[in-house]
Each structure stands twice: as structure tokens, then as C-alpha cells.
Amino acid sequence: MSEAQLPSDGVEQARELFFRQGRGPAPWIAPHISRSWQRSRPVDRQCIDPEPMALARLSERREHARRLLNCAQPELDGLAEHAVGNGCVVILSDASGLILEEIGSPDFLPKAERVALQPGVEWSENHRGTNAIGTALAEREALMVLGGEHYLVQNGALGCAAAPIFTGRGELAGALDISGETARVNQHALGLVRMAAQQVEHRMMLAEAGGHVLRFHARPSLIGTAREGLMVIEGGRIAAANRVALELFGRSWEDLLDLDARDFLGANWPRMEDRRSLLTLPGGRQIATVMERSATPGSPRTANRRMHAPEGTATAEADDVVPLLERAVRVLNEGVSVLVNGETGSGKEVFSRRLHAASRRKTGPFVAVDCASLPETLIESELFGYEDGAFTGARRKGMAGRIRQAHGGVLFLDEIAEIPLALQTRLLRVLEERVVMPLGGGQGVAVDFDLICATHGNLPALVEAGRFRADLMYRVAGFGVCLPSLGRRSDRHALIARLFLESGGAAKHLQLESDALEVLAAYRWPGNMRELRSTLRVVVALADMGDAVTTEMLPEHLRDACATSNEEYPSRISASPATVQLTDIKRCAIDDALNACDHDIANAARRLGVHRSTIYRHLAHRRHKQDYSRQIN
Template sequence: MPYVSQTQHVDRVRGAIEGRLPAPANSSRLVSSWQRSYEQYRLDPSSVIGPRVLTSAELREVQGKEEAFLRASGQCLTRLHEMIRVADYCVMLSDAHGVTIDYRIDRDRRNDFKHAGLYIGSCWSEREEGTCGIANVLTDLAPITVHKTDHFRAAFTTLTCSASPIFAPTGELIGVLDASAIRSPDNRDSQGLVFQLVRQSASLIEDGYFLNQTAQHWILFGHQSRHFVEAQPEALIAFDECGNIAAANRKAHESIAGLDGPRHIDEIFDTSEVRLHDVARTDMIVALRLRATGAMLYARIRAPMRRAARPLVATRPADPHADGSIGAMSRFLHSSDERTARNAQVALRIAGKRLPVLLLGETGVGKEVFARAVHDSGSRRTRPFVAVNCGAIPEPLIESELFGYAPGAFTGARNRGARGKIALAHGGTLFLDEIGDMPLGLQTRLLRVLAEGEVVPLGGDTPVRVDIDVICATHRDPMQMVEAGSFREDLYYRLSGATLRIPPLRERTDIREVIDTVFNEEAQAATHVLMLDPQFAGRLAAFSWPGNIRQLRNVLRYACAVCDSARVELRHVSPDFAAQLAPAVTPALAANSTSPASADDERARIVAALTRCQWRPNAAALALGISRATLYRRIARLGIVGPHRT
């Protein structure tokens, strides 16, 4: 139906509500929405005012609560827009209240879409805007196309909107995906293809969010055809270590009986001939018989991607710090190493407080991983995290890399110039790794950026405003560099708003937990089930690790790759590293060691192991490669007394 005047539109709405005129598109859903908009919400169908739009601060607050949802949807939004942009559509993602929290729009058409109300931060609840795509999905929890004069308000009668709901693993609505166009053919059948693409994309977002929220569970990927299990699985079922089903996606509920209530995986599938946990390690595709129907489902099993931190829930807490942790910071916060946990606690308190952070620590301790966790814990978590290694970029290039350059700034420069890393981090976090390697001349320019909030591209004369949080890291002692004149004192004080020292691996009391975590991550890539030999793990825990976690990961990655058995042992490491590992002290050797020097060495080694393991005898004995009884005998012979008994 073509666009009509305000008067004609009002007459048509009232006539349909009163039953005098036919319903829009013969849809009872649309008539019901018109009736609610008119009678319950008292909206004016002749209104040509655009939708309410949140302020930047209000939008950031809403987006901050939807971090996982935004991460799961970003690529799908981009892919959908690429498919329909040629027809002049924009793509919008709303939360469960109708607020547009993300969108994709061609840059040269942004003003046109914004004038029509199709903009980030716009609010599309039925209470405020009446009948429209997002509002109807929020109300009816079903996909719909609201085409031109199907809209309740005259302001939107030139728009066409196809929208589809997105649900959490537990079935609660978490958002709506919408594709809208300002101009389109009058025939609503022209929207059929876009409508299907929106539904498919919403399903992909839903599954992506499902996998993100159930990462601490075992996941069954299933399809009726073996050939589509890897490429396009339909059924997703999450279950815990004991086999209790925690959640399932919509396709699984539609195609598999018995998933509605609390069930065990063995009640749904006949697993008498296969252990699902073993299937996960082999990455095999297995045929599972459904107990209810006898039909076969082909499946692959994925082991948990991270340790369970809290029960599976559908909604995000209103306060992102309500449980004392957020995102990747929880792995540090729950560490048994006191310094690591204290660093995480401080980081959570300062995240989003516009305070520069300086991370100090040896090479390989995980400074960038910690910096990203700090970023993910603050209000800028949905904005860019841009990392720059100041020591890896050649000195002649670091200036253009950081600050960007204007067109024709130097020979070989791009015709349009280039934005630097600082500008790319606008609104987010800039991580400067190895800041101690930055040349003095660039330190001066960086200081000005931090002081004035502006960056001037190389060869340019117009400053560009930037709003960034800054995290820096170095393995050097910055105060020594200041005293030596190789680092600006004023820049040091500008960067060290909060200084955190990341402990080296050899000093961490949770070293055994770190080893187990890294091993489990690397073992995922193996083609068969792998276990870490306890004595080998003890030898690793006693090693000094000059390369820290980076070195540990490389050692275990190599060992998992070459291991041809179920147990990863010392014989699986590279010869160079095997030569560096000191042999464990055996009981026979200890009995024959009578010299004071050897006794002192042994005492120091045992005390060091006990200290590292927080004086837990089981862990210390494992780290030393001896039995607990042997450890007790040596403690008594050497007169070692724990700190809790002095």
C-alpha cells in the first residue's frame, strides 16, 4: 500500500480498530497492536515525531549490561548488513526493552536513516512508539514484518521493518534483530527474502550467545545429517560434568523430546556404547540414538572452554561488579596466589575510573592478558582495545603507527592518509606494551596527547580529539630509567596512576594450578585424550621459568603435539628443555647426603616448595616429585617448622 496522508492514516487506524475497515495485511497481530497503542497507551497515530533517543551516557550504561550479547552478535550484524545493504537497508540490534544497542548503516546514508529514527540509542517499545517491528516482537515474541502503513504512527509509514526475537539459553528474550529500509516497494511480498535472512541471522546470534553463556559446560553439537554437524549444527545441548542437562537451544527443543524439564543426558540419548567425555577429546562425530523416537542424531562433543564460575543464568546482573568479578578478570580474582588476587581486586575498583594503569613484570608473565581483563572489567568493554608493542615497531615507523599521518606526509604514504593506533582506540583502551622502549622524542608527543586529549597526525596541522583509557606495561624498572635519563619523569607520573606488579611464574603460589590450566588448554588441540603425569607436573612446578607463562605454554604445546600416548611425561619435552629440568631428589640420594651444604640445599628446596604451595603438604610433595610420607620424614629430619606453628 502506498504512503498516505496523516488524515488518511488516522482514519484507517481507527476504522480497523472499530472493525469498519479491513485489518492491515489481514494480520490480527497488527490490529491488536494498533488497539493497544490507541486505547491502552493513548498514542497519537497522526504524530510525525521521531523515536526517543538515549543520551551517550545512558546508552553506554545500557550497553555495559549487554557485553556478552554484543560480542555474540557483532559479526552476524555485519554479515547481514553486507547481504542487504545493496537494497538500502540498515540493521539494528535492540535489547529486551527495545533500546537500539548496536547497528550497521552505510556511512554515506547515516543522516538519512538518523532522520527517520533508525539510529543507535533509539527506543522502540510499543508503549512509546506503537506498532513497529521491534515493538511487536517484544510483545508477541515472534518474528514479523511491519511494512509501511502497518506502522501505528504516521512518522514511520514510509519504513519497512523485519524483526526477529533472540532468546537466552533458558528461554528468556534478550533482544531483537531488525532490518529496516526507508524506501521500499509498496508490495509487502517484496520483504519475504529480507524477513527470512533476519530470522536466520537471529538464530545464529542466539546460538553464538548460547555457546558464550555455556562455555563452562560440555556442549553437544547435533544434526540429523553427519555432513552438517561441523558446518551447520542445529541442536545445541549443554550439560555438566555429571551429565545433567543445563540448557538447550530452540532447535534442540523443537526436534528432541524430553528437554523441557531437568534431565540427564543419558535419558535423552542411548550412550551405552560411548562415553561423551571421551568423544570430546577425540573430536569424533558419533551417532546417538534418541530414546524417545529411536531416530539417530549425529553429534560432536566440545569440552568446557572455561571453569564454571557461577550457575547458568539468562540475565546479566544490573551491576556488572555485583559478584566481585567480571569477564576474564575472574581467573585472576579467584587465584590462590595472594598477589595475583590482590592485583585483580585493585583492577576491578579502578576499572572505568579514567586512571592510567602501569603494569610491571618480567617478559611472558601475561601483562597483555591482564590489561585486556582490566579493559573488559570497565564501562568501555564494548569499545576497542588497541594493543601496541613499542619494542616491536622499528623506530622510524613508530610515530606514524601511533599518531597516524596526513595525506602525502611522506614518500609511500597512502593518498588518504591513515589513522594511528591512538585514534583507533578512541572511546576504548590503548595498551602500550614495553613502554620503556619508546624513543624520548615520542614520549614528549605522547605526554601531550594524554594531557590535552588531542592527537595531531604526522604531517598534519589539525588536532583530532581522542578519548582513551591508557594501560602501559614494561619489564624494565621505570624509576631507574628516569634516573638514567632514558624516560621522561613527567610521563612516568602521568602513566603510573595505578602501578601493579605482575609476579613471575616461579614466585606464584598457584603455579600448579597455572600449569594445569595451560595444559588443559593445549590438550584441547590433541587428537586423543591426554593426561599430565603428576611427577612431570611436579618437576615443572619446581622449575624457575625464566620465560614465565609464555615459556610454559610453548613447552606444553610441544609436549602435547609429540605425545603418542595418553600421558604427557618428561620424555615428551624438547631435548633442550629436558636438559634444563633439574632431577628430583630421591630418597636414596637424600639418605646419602650427609654434608652440611647438601642438607642446606635440600632444606631450602623443601621450604621453597612448601612456601609456593602455601604449606600444603600434598601439593608440595607433588611439586618435589616425592611421596607425602617422604616429605614428612624430611621435614622432621631437617627441623622445618611451618609459619603457622612458630
């Protein structure tokens, strides 16, 4: 029986046994509460609530925990929305249990202060007995302490859920807590702080990392998110790892830290830098990995460049895409609509599907409607449905409509700007009342869904032109997401490497060579993500199992664009002299092998130890250069 299921009379029975009779409280309370009560015996149950430490001293402690505070701030802001709506407060403590920050419901904050639940007060078990902050730090796990489970009687009206925050070496950094009246704190609150603590750990590891960072996950799409495994290698040894990494490898911090990286990753692990590859786990399971050199600890990891966007719209560029997704999830989970803006092909629907998959509605349907592709005469029936006989050609039993199909899930309206002005009023009414009226009359049907919209247009400009209702714009644009074009993303190299694996490169054990990656990253991609994915699928389809994908294997228009760019702008040539020299050596070696084997391709491939397709691509590249030279001359 979990702590959430324990009846209040069970807790009273446990308190009678433990505090009055001096007997063990099991099985009336959860094991972690029983252990905490035992640890809390030295605490005076008649103690007076302490005053917070002096502000100057608290400022010193906050400065000492500056990195924790900085990395936790986005989570505090996100959890605050939940806390305010539920009459609770969100608390961040350091590793000793000292409360550093507290934000949340104005109604509950005075109640929290009356029991010294405020910044400057230490809530370790040594000072306050059993409580969520102190007990989570002592037990090293996320947990709840509800009502009478608290050791001190004066805290019996509190309900608290807390999760510890760990460094990459398994040391406690602090704890996140949601506290309120007992009825306000539940398993949902516990899940929120557990997830938020994982996000903070992820940020802290990346902020503190030196040397190399290995990112990995069994699902390649999760690399680059807070759910990825992280391992830091410094001086050839494993210096840090997050809890996801420990779970994936089936290890603990004690038996993983300070190991020689060669013993764990193989002698060639330095060659993994800036590449996507497969790592074999104990037991033979393979996971996708990418190795990158970290920034100097404490220095900015990426330039904080921003595109111009309307006020109130969050803008994503490069590494900000993942944090933006996290913020959008929190907003969507509160029932606020999300508007995704971006160029055609920039991945608006992909982003929206990921948003749905990470949201509270992930088990419900994702119903997508492309408003631009539907004829104006069909949009109304597609969205709202119709009754039997509503119009000529209607189905005999009618149709529910896409809005009703989205009940319990997410409705995604792509190209929302294309909805005819006459239907915008009906859509606004449905969004406001959450009741849909089918064509042809009939009973209104209540619907419950979250809304995501997308457009490549400028809704405020359309409102000014009288083509879009202002009240509908404010309803669908509760939170704005502006996706950057592929050409403006500074993480193009890592993104392309990941998509290459996801497009079949991992399944065929292909290796994307650095020269090919440079050409792909240098191309301007007018079709954005859609064009990139299509190109990568072609490259993978034409490659043989186990191939090393080089520049010669890329589509001709990419190579030509790169060559033209390099001729026009020599200073932009991204390939290093060493890379160019290595390519020349490889081509000379193939030519020498062909001459030695009298141009027998099979013998030349065996002589070089490569696949025949490598020789064929070399010959095709040479023919292309000869044809190009003839055209010039």
C-alpha cells in the first residue's frame, strides 16, 4: 500500500503505537515514513518553529548554490503555474535542506510562513523531523509526506511532495518540493517534482561538464532531450553520469565513476567525437550515441541569438528548441492553446506531435486537420461533423467530425490562417464553450481536448487586413512557438547526424563521414526539415550495409552548391586542410589500386579492403569532374 492510499485512521494508529506506546508503527504507515520517524527520535517534538536566518547569511548560501539556482529557475517558473492554480507553493532547497527559494500561491504563503516553511529555514530531518524535503534527501528518492505522517504535530496540516536533485557524481545538490494543504498534494504533484528534478540535473551536468560529453538513448529521437543518458569523460576517465545513464547501463555511480573510458567504451572512443554511432551495452543491446566536446564549464555554450518575433511569442533557435518544447508542454498541460509558427517544412507538425507525446494527453488521439488542403465547402463538415441527411451526398449515419474525434486528446489545426472567415466564429464558439454542434441540427456534444495550431503566416497582419478574427487569434495563440529555419540553426551538425541515424543509417550501420556532414551542414536547405529528411532517406537507400558515407555519395546538387559556395567565398570553406589532404590520399589510393588490378573493380576493392560500391562512387565522381572540365573548356 502506497502512502497515497493509507487511510488517515491508519496514520493515527501508527502515531499511537510509535509516539505513545513506543512500538513500531508498521504496517500502518509506508516504510520510508517509518524509517524517518526512527531517525527523527532525537528531534524535540515540542520545539518552537525557528526564525529564518539573517538575510545576509541567506544571500551567502544562495550565492554558494548559484549554479543550482540558475539551473532550477525554469522549473520553478513552470511548477509555479501548477502551484498557484492548486493553492500550493514550490520550494527549492540546497543539499542540507535549507530553503533557498519559495514561490506559489499568495493564499498559502502566509500559512507556510506560520510553520517556518520559508527561505532561510533548514528543513532537514535533524531540524524538522519527518518532512518531504528532509526525508527525500535522506532516502535519496522522490516521495510524499502527508498530514500526520509529519513528525512534528504543528506540520500535520501540510501535504508535501519532494524529489532530490543529484550531481553527475551521485552527490546531493538539493531538492524540489511542492507543499500545500494535505488534500492539494497527490501523485500528480509527485510526478511533477520528479520530472522537474531530472530536468535540473540535466542542465547542471551540461553546465559543469568538461572534456567530452557522451549523449545516448535506446530511442535516437530522445537524444538532445532531458530524457537522454549523459556521461562526462575527463582525462580519459568517466567523471560523471546522470541517472538515465545508470539505468541504461545497469550500473551505479560507485561502480562506474573514475573507470578508464577505454574499458567501458573501447580503445577507439576518442574517434566518436562529433559523430553518431551505436554503442553495445552489456547483454548485446545497442543504443544510439553521439560524442561531443563540452564547452568550458561556466562559459556560454551557445550564442544567445534571437529572431524578431511579436511580443509574447517565445522564439527558438538551435539548442533552444528542446527547452521550448518543455515550456510548451507545461503550457499545454494547463489547457492553454499553443500556436507554432515557422517556414514551410520547418517541422511544425513534427514539433506538434512531439508536444502531444510529452503532454498529459499523450494517451489520447492526435487529430490533425490541414486547413489549407481542404476545399472551403468541406472544412465545416470536416471540423464540426454533420447529422444524417444534413446535405446532399452526406453519409446516411452522419459523421462525428474531427473536433469530436479529438475528444480526450489533441486537435492540431495546421495552417489555421486558411480557415474561412465565415467559419472562424463557429470555431471560436466551440473553443470557448467546448460544445460542438453538428451540421443539420441535433444535440450539442461536449468535447474535451487541448489545441495546437500552426501557420507559416503572420496572424496579426491578417487581423489588420480583416482576414482573421482578432478574438480567435488571441484564443489560439495562448503561447507562441517560433521554429527557426534549418539554415538558422547553429546545431545543424548534431541535428543532421541524428536524423541520418533515424532515417535508416543506424539500421544499416552506416557512418556519416565528416566531409559529407560538412557539405550537408553548409547547404542552405530551402525546403527546411522536409527537404533534409527526404535527402537523407535517399542517401541511406543508396548506401550498402556498413558503408562510410562520404561526399561522393551525396546528391549532385548538394556537392555543386558546396563547390560554388567555396569558389565564391573561399573564407567559408569548412573542410580543414587535413580533411582535404585525407580525401586526396584516399582517391589516389583507389586510382593506384585500379591501375595495379588492370581496372578490375572487384580485385581493387579486395586489395583496398573496401566494398565495391566505394570504387563505383569514386569512378562516378571522377567522370563528373571530367564532364565538368569539358563544359568549361
